[in-house]
Amino acid sequence: MANADVPTLEIVIDYTCDRPHIDIKNTAKLAQRMNKNFAPAEDDFTRGEFDQEIDELSEEEDEEQAIIPSDADKDNQAEESGLVIRPGITRGLSAAFEKACRIDEVALDEELEMSSSSQAAETWINAFCSLTGHEYFAEVGEDFIEDDFNLTGLQSQVPMYKEALEMILDVEPEDATDEEDDEEEDDEDDEEMQVMDRGYPDAESRAAARRHLRLASDLSVIESSAEMLYGLIHQRFITSRAGIQQMAEKYEMGHFGHCPRVYCHGAKVLPVGCSDIPGQETVKLFCPSCLDVYTPPNSRFQTVDGAFFGTTFGCLFFMTFPDMDVGGTKPPPPIEASASTPTSQPPMPPQPGPSSHPHPTQQAYPQPDMINGVTPKNLAPGLGPGNIYEPRIYGFRVSEVSKTGPRMKWLRSRPADINELDECRMWAESQEAALTPAQLGDSEMVEENEEIDDGEVEDEDMAVEPNGEEVDGEAQEGDYAQLREVTTQRKKTGRRRNRSHDVMVNGSGGGTAVRVGDGG
Amino acid sequence: MEEFASDTDSDYASYWRDWFISSKGNEYFCEIDEDYLTDRFNLTGLNTEVQYYQHALDLVTDVFDMEVDDDMREQIEKSARHLYGLVHARYIVTTRGLAKMMEKYKQGVFGKCPRVICESQHLLPMGQNDTANASHVKLYCAKCEDIYNPKSSRHNQIDGAYFGTSFHNILFQVYPALVPVKTQRRYEPRLYGFRVHASAALMRWQEERRDEMKERLRARGMDTGFDAEEEEADEEGDGEIGDEGEEDGLDDMFEVGGGMAQTQIVQ
Ligand SMILES: [Zn+2]
């Protein structure tokens, strides 16, 4: 019996080999415990107020630093429980070993049992997620991790995969190692084996030595491997049903903070990665209201790998919850007397977004319920007329043709008439008007891109919707497919065929379309 | 520049202003010269805006020596801060004020743009209104030309009128060399590596607007202000393979307009 909880540590003492040693697991837990004991300040920190209180210059940074326990702190803490433990630090282990050896086995077992029964066991995952800076993480369910399918391909990405996985699941490693010291291990531990083979000819001492080696120098490797592995599993988990649900709860509660952009009016943001490969980018925050990404306001998140959230999650999230209101809450406009005078508008269904600037053209055209698979009110509600910064000097607009005039308004623009984004319809209309060479010439640039995309689409073998149904003009199939065909003279005008490359996702009422390999 | 750096009135002990400038949360303010404050012309109209105007002015200029009770003292103190802010908005559009604020800007005192693509572009404080008590200070990024809320709650309390709607625009007019090169790169939401139709359609629409603007500028023989390399890439991207980044670039969430997905954001 070597598995225990003192109080949150897992200590494995191995007396079986000729040179017994102590294996200390779950240093994340240790760090967690240290946090609780030595830095109650962390409790003062309220989730969801990140962007408020954060980075209040260096002073708070210092406070954050204080949360991380020093080695001395760890020693003090450990001595309380009768052991000197310096997790992951080789030099500390001999001392720990000596102390541990003085405690006889039975007594130790009793002690451990008592302590574990008195306190609800905290899993490695709990501990990891409650570490400072890990506030964005969801707690991956153990059943998700235990399903091998979900871990496909991760083995090659993480060093000491097996040990790391055991650490995450709080599984004691002994049994597994002894029972199946076979292929699986051999694969992973090739490197290790080579080291081993030199000094330890027979298998038994080799195994012992391996364990010892692991203990000494690999503990910190396992710990960091476990974090990496958890992150990679997390990337997958949050795109699963259970995971995305958990993230939705965190999102609704504002755990991820709010968009710093003034015209987004505090729209909630979502953590995303800009790469799926670890080690490339830190986590960023995606704002659905302006479709842009921001650096988290607190530097504590600048150590969190963006790959642990991944590139797909952000999109998938808002497709999964198409009715979730992504706009911020625009404050009542008591201040701005002149420009914006949003009278209380009746919440008409076709009303495009919370934009309180009733643009003339909005009235002129009825707005669709859906545009390209999204309800107009959830399509970048923080952009468009009234939500673009207008530089002024003494009340006069700075002209575009001024040398220092505005050049970036396009980035925050959005058509007042959302129908302008129905590219298919727009195109069809222009074709119906007249198939003149002039018009064709205009679209020829696009056409070449599209040709290439076409090939790629077939390569990718994405689920095309070839159901050949007639679609009404407002439908979300909008695509250049027709454009492509006509410009290559394979088709004639005026036809409305749903030969679309949009990928239907998630069965969300057919309301979601993914544009494949778009040419920009 | 030096004349501004070595404060002209450093011989005087500018006690109150020193205290004010160095107080936590007042990092955005620069020190107003003594002679600017003592020139009544610069304060025109403020006497009606500020309670206990004369006392407040005396306090700011360190000549306040009346015996008052604590309540009154606090009132005057508050008025002095308000007065300082209102004068500040006027001062920072003067040559000296602009120079001081430019120095602070260069040092990044006002923070950095949170937008990832802006790559830590320094910000400038600004107000959305020139009248007091209307809105809090915001931060302007000259790269994306957008405005952001300060990160710190302390800075979020400051009245935007203490900086005004014009200052940051005037600064770039006076120091055009400080205008950062604009970028066309942007974040592209993706799903399993594929762009999502709704946002992609909007982005195409936006990019059409951008290209129209560039045409307008070119027609006038003006510099577009965008990164030249990007523009080239953009042009090529329109014509030839715009999507070569597609195979290995699934992770590249940042795109130059024409689909060249080569530029990674580096931390
Ligand atoms: Zn936003």
Ligand SMILES: [Zn+2]
């Ligand atoms: Zn910016």
